[in-house]
Amino acid sequence: MSAPVYAHEAPTAAERVKDALAVAFVALLLGIPMIGLTTVDQGGSLVVATRWSWLAAFAAACFVGRLVLRFSLDTLTRRRTARQRAAGAKTVKIAGASRLVSTIGWVAVAFSLLLPIVFSDNRYVVDTATTVLIYVMLGWGLNVVVGLAGLLDLGHVAFYAVGAYAYALLSTQFGWGFWTALPVAALISAAFGVVLGWPSLRLRGDYLAIVTLGFGEIIRVVLNNWTSLSGGPNGVTSIPRPTFFGLAFKPPGDTPTFAGFFGLDFSPGHRIVFLYYVILVLCLLTNVFVTRLRKLPVGRAWEAVREDEIACKALGMNVTNVKLSAFVLGAMLGGVAGVFFAARQGFISPESFTFNESAIILAIVVLGGMGSQLGVVLASLVLVLLPELGRDFAEYRMLLFGTAMILIMIWRPGGILSKREPTLRHVKDGGRA
Amino acid sequence: MMLQMSGVHAHYGHIHALQGVDVSVQVGEVVTLIGANGAGKSTLLMSLFGQPRASAGRIIFDGEDITRLQTHDISRRGISLVPEGRRIFPRMTVMENLQMGAVLADPANLHVDLKRMFALFPILEERCEQRAGTLSGGEQQMLAIARALMSRPKLLLLDEPSLGLAPLYIKKIFQTIRELNRDHGMTILLIEQNAHHALRAAHRGYVLQHGQIILSGTGKELLASPEVRAAYLEGGHGAAGK
Ligand SMILES: Nc1ncnc2c1ncn2[C@@H]1O[C@H](COP(=O)(O)OP(=O)(O)O)[C@@H](O)[C@H]1O
Ligand SMILES: [Mg+2]
Numbered sequence: 001m002s003a004p005v006y007a008h009e010a011p012t013a014a015e016r017v018k019d020a021l022a023v024a025f026v027a028l029l030l031g032i033p034m035i036g037l038t039t040v041d042q043g044g045s046l047v048v049a050t051r052w053s054w055l056a057a058f059a060a061a062c063f064v065g066r067l068v069l070r071f072s073l074d075t076l077t078r079r080r081t082a083r084q085r086a087a088g089a090k091t092v093k094i095a096g097a098s099r100l101v102s103t104i105g106w107v108a109v110a111f112s113l114l115l116p117i118v119f120s121d122n123r124y125v126v127d128t129a130t131t132v133l134i135y136v137m138l139g140w141g142l143n144v145v146v147g148l149a150g151l152l153d154l155g156h157v158a159f160y161a162v163g164a165y166a167y168a169l170l171s172t173q174f175g176w177g178f179w180t181a182l183p184v185a186a187l188i189s190a191a192f193g194v195v196l197g198w199p200s201l202r203l204r205g206d207y208l209a210i211v212t213l214g215f216g217e218i219i220r221v222v223l224n225n226w227t228s229l230s231g232g233p234n235g236v237t238s239i240p241r242p243t244f245f246g247l248a249f250k251p252p253g254d255t256p257t258f259a260g261f262f263g264l265d266f267s268p269g270h271r272i273v274f275l276y277y278v279i280l281v282l283c284l285l286t287n288v289f290v291t292r293l294r295k296l297p298v299g300r301a302w303e304a305v306r307e308d309e310i311a312c313k314a315l316g317m318n319v320t321n322v323k324l325s326a327f328v329l330g331a332m333l334g335g336v337a338g339v340f341f342a343a344r345q346g347f348i349s350p351e352s353f354t355f356n357e358s359a360i361i362l363a364i365v366v367l368g369g370m371g372s373q374l375g376v377v378l379a380s381l382v383l384v385l386l387p388e389l390g391r392d393f394a395e396y397r398m399l400l401f402g403t404a405m406i407l408i409m410i411w412r413p414g415g416i417l418s419k420r421e422p423t424l425r426h427v428k429d430g431g432r433a
Numbered sequence: 434m435m436l437q438m439s440g441v442h443a444h445y446g447h448i449h450a451l452q453g454v455d456v457s458v459q460v461g462e463v464v465t466l467i468g469a470n471g472a473g474k475s476t477l478l479m480s481l482f483g484q485p486r487a488s489a490g491r492i493i494f495d496g497e498d499i500t501r502l503q504t505h506d507i508s509r510r511g512i513s514l515v516p517e518g519r520r521i522f523p524r525m526t527v528m529e530n531l532q533m534g535a536v537l538a539d540p541a542n543l544h545v546d547l548k549r550m551f552a553l554f555p556i557l558e559e560r561c562e563q564r565a566g567t568l569s570g571g572e573q574q575m576l577a578i579a580r581a582l583m584s585r586p587k588l589l590l591l592d593e594p595s596l597g598l599a600p601l602y603i604k605k606i607f608q609t610i611r612e613l614n615r616d617h618g619m620t621i622l623l624i625e626q627n628a629h630h631a632l633r634a635a636h637r638g639y640v641l642q643h644g645q646i647i648l649s650g651t652g653k654e655l656l657a658s659p660e661v662r663a664a665y666l667e668g669g670h671g672a673a674g675k
Contacts, residue, residue: 297536304522304533311520314482316508316537316584 016070024063030363031055105374112280116273123269126276130344132384133279134337139364139376140286141333146362147371148294149326150306151201152209155216156361159189159331161353163338165223168236168348178242182339189335193328201323208327216358223350235349241271242278242343249274275344282340286333287373293329302326303371434493435460435588435620436481441490443473443480450476452644453490458588458622463614465623465631465652467665468641474624475517477641478590482507482514495587509537513586517593517624519577523566527557530565530576534583542585550579553609571602578609589613591623595630603627607634628665632656640665 036055112129119125142156166185170176176184200211223230230236241249247258249271258274259266293299301322305312312319342348364383368375436458443451450473458464468474480487481494482504492500499507508514513534522530531550535543551558554575560568565576574594581589591610595603607630613619625631632638632652640648640661648660655661 297532297540300525300529300533301536303525307522307524308520310484311516311522312533313484313504314508314514314516315534315580316505318503318505 016067019070020063020066023066024059026366027062028055028059030359030366031058032359101374108374108377109284116276120269120273123272126269126272128384128388130272130276130279132380133276133283134341134344135361135364135380135384136377137279137283137286137337137340138334138361139368139380140283140290140373141330141337142361143330143365143368143371143373143376144290144302144326144333145330146365147369147376148299148306149302149323151323151327153212153327153330154209154362155212155214155219155355155358156330156334157353157355157358158212158216158219159192159334160338160341160357161219161223161350162189162192162331163335164342164348164353165230165236165338166335167339167342168239169229171240171343172236172238178240178339178343182336185339186332186335189338190328190332193331194324197324197327197331201320201327213355216353216355220350220353223353230350233349233351235347235351236342237347239342239346239348241346242275244274279340279344282336286336290329291373298322298325434458435462435495436622437491437493438477438481439491439493441477441480441487441492443476443485444488445476445485450485450644451480451487454641454644454646456622456639456646458620460620461614461618462637463610463621463623463635465625465635465638466641467625467628467631467638467655467661469664470626472641473644474641475592476644478514478592478622478624481512481590508584511585511587512590513581513584513588514590515574515577515581515592515594517596519570519573521565521568521573521576521580523564525565527561527563527565527568527576530580531557531583534580537584546583546585550582553582553612554579571598571605574598574602574606575609578606582613587620589619589621591621593624593626595625595627603630607631610634626665628661629656632661 032055036051112133115129116126138156138160141159142153145151145153145156163185166188167178167181170181170184171178196211196215197208200208224233226232243249244258247256247261249259249268250257251266252260257266258264258270264270290299294302301312301317302325304315305317305319305322309319312322341352345352360383364376364379367382368377368379434457436456438454438456440453440455441451442449442453454473454477456464456466456477466474466477476485479485481492481499483502484504487500490500491498494507494510494512497510499510502510522533525533528547531547532543535546538546551561556572557576557579560572565573568576578591578594594606594610598606610621610623611634614621623631623635632655635652638650638652638655639646640655648655648658650658656666
């Protein structure tokens with residue numbers, strides 16, 4: 001049985017090494033897709049090359065850095081608590097930190113609403129922001145599974161693919177519109193989640209990682225080979241874009257168009273801005289939905305199960321169902337992101353849904369702080385923007401990226417925002433806020 | 434009869450941890466089970482929940498055979514456990530821990546029950562927004578007890594609630610156990626190494642050794658019995674009980 005956790009005890013040397021080893025291990029995992037593997041141009045075609053020595057150096061740097069930082073931090077904290085104790089401070093208040101997080105959250109929402117207006121003449125910025133939001137959506141979906149429920153899902157990209165192909169096929173084969181296909185495709189992804197989660201979640205924790213990893217690969221193999229359904233490696237083309245209440249974003253023609261209806265001059269930028277707002281709305285809805293759920297017993301049970309499964313069972317929770325609900329919700333949100341991705345690109349192929357993609361989404365959740373909604377946004381920004389920024393000075397790109405990763409891993413191995421926000425407040429007269 | 438375990442065996446792989454135990458608890462009783470480290474006390478409690486599942490024997494709770502039920506279904510019948518080592522959710526706040534204890538209860542009762550818990554343990558109200566992992570050991574134990582009570586159980590199981598606590602908290606915990614039983618009619622099965630305190634708080638007691646019940650009787654009888662005195666009170670683990 002596990003020992004109780006005492007927050008204020010100083011760690012032993014063995015614990016410090018263990019902590020640094022854990023950090024190095026996570027760094028190793030995260031580093032595989034981003035540092036260990038790289039694509040090089042070889043006679044016009046891209047091939048994957050490995051850089052294991054870089055990866056080893058990366059992990060070693062994280063190990064040493066963490067050890068040093070943790071030691072100095074602990075020394076500082078110990079001095080500070082000793083001072084506070086002497087001064088008679090008793091309770092640790094978290095209210096201040098949570099107000100800051102919610103302020104940052106609102107500023108971020110306001111900023112993202114205004115972004116296309118501020119950058120109205122810069123399509124590249126709006127387009128990149130759309131990419132960031134797709135990863136935010138994927139990250140929030142996986143965050144429920146990994147960050148909140150503590151289940152290791154290594155194949156989240158599979159549900160992304162299911163959503164994307166579901167929309168692609170529903171629209172090109174059956175003529176469904178974006179808005180009707182969206183909920184159906186989300187349900188199809190959720191159904192895949194049930195089929196996968198139902199058997200594997202009854203088994204011990206680590207099986208889910210293997211099953212999801214396998215599923216991610218199987219989906220890709222199936223999509224590559226079931227040519228009659230999926231078009232094989234060529235993928236699905238001419239996927240219809242979402243419309244604005246039936247108004248298409250096209251040059252003036254026979255059908256009513258957005259520009260024509262509002263008496264504007266046609267501009268391809270309209271569609272880019274519209275797509276941006278579509279994913280923004282989907283993200284905001286997701287955030288409200290997940291945040292609400294976390295306040296209900298079912299949502300809080302996800303975190304409880306992650307913390308102590310046996311205690312949960314003894315409290316009468318059906319642990320399998322709790323995990324399944326988190327897993328299926330994650331699958332569904334992954335599907336929604338997939339639908340949007342297909343509609344935005346207009347073209348999808350199995351190449352968009354590789355293990356690399358799963359690893360990046362996982363990195364977003366881990367770097368974001370396992371469970372923090374805002375952390376996922378920050379991590380998505382970092383992981384999407386860093387490579388973009390680095391593009392201008394390609395030689396230093398790896399260096400930039402690696403340094404940023406090392407700093408994050410050492411400074412915040414629990415993620416950028418590892419402080420969990422309480423979701424239930426107590427008002428002294430017994431009411432609830 | 435609230436609980437009746439008859440001839441219960443339990444195994445961990447090839448370790449035969451429970452070797453045919455008979456334990457019963459009447460409605461309104463405090464029953465204690467004492468024994469040295471590794472005697473199988475925790476195993477006995479957990480086997481009530483099917484973790485591990487009894488490999489032989491029968492467990493009847495409130496007139497129903499629960500031997501083969503799923504763990505979560507067993508707690509739904511009205512058994513609540515305060516596990517060894519407390520097992521509170523350290524990253525969640527005190528309030529959230531309490532809410533998790535009430536997942537089975539009617540949500541309409543949440544406020545009333547919270548008030549009852551805060552009356553029982555005023556310190557929890559003071560700490561309600563604090564992360565449970567930052568509480569002291571004694572406070573964590575109170576939280577674990579309060580969390581278990583939030584589901585309004587018929588039978589409360591406590592696994593070594595005094596383990597590792599300062600004397601002041603030990604006193605408070607045993608006081609609470611008496612109070613729960615006397616004022617609220619709670620039926621309690623209490624596991625302890627602290628034989629002195631436990632036997633004084635209990636109506637009846639059992640002594641467990643190597644997975645077998647070797648003695649049973651009223652709390653007074655066991656306190657006076659030479660075997661118990663020799664093994665658990667004088668120089669034994671219970672000696673800390675003063
Ligand atoms: N999870 C487990 N796996 C294997 N053996 C266990 C496990 N838990 C307990 N045991 C063994 O079962 C016996 C009884 O343990 P336990 O019930 O925890 O004793 P107590 O609570 O009286 O200290 C011990 O020999 C212990 O080593
Ligand atoms: Mg024990």
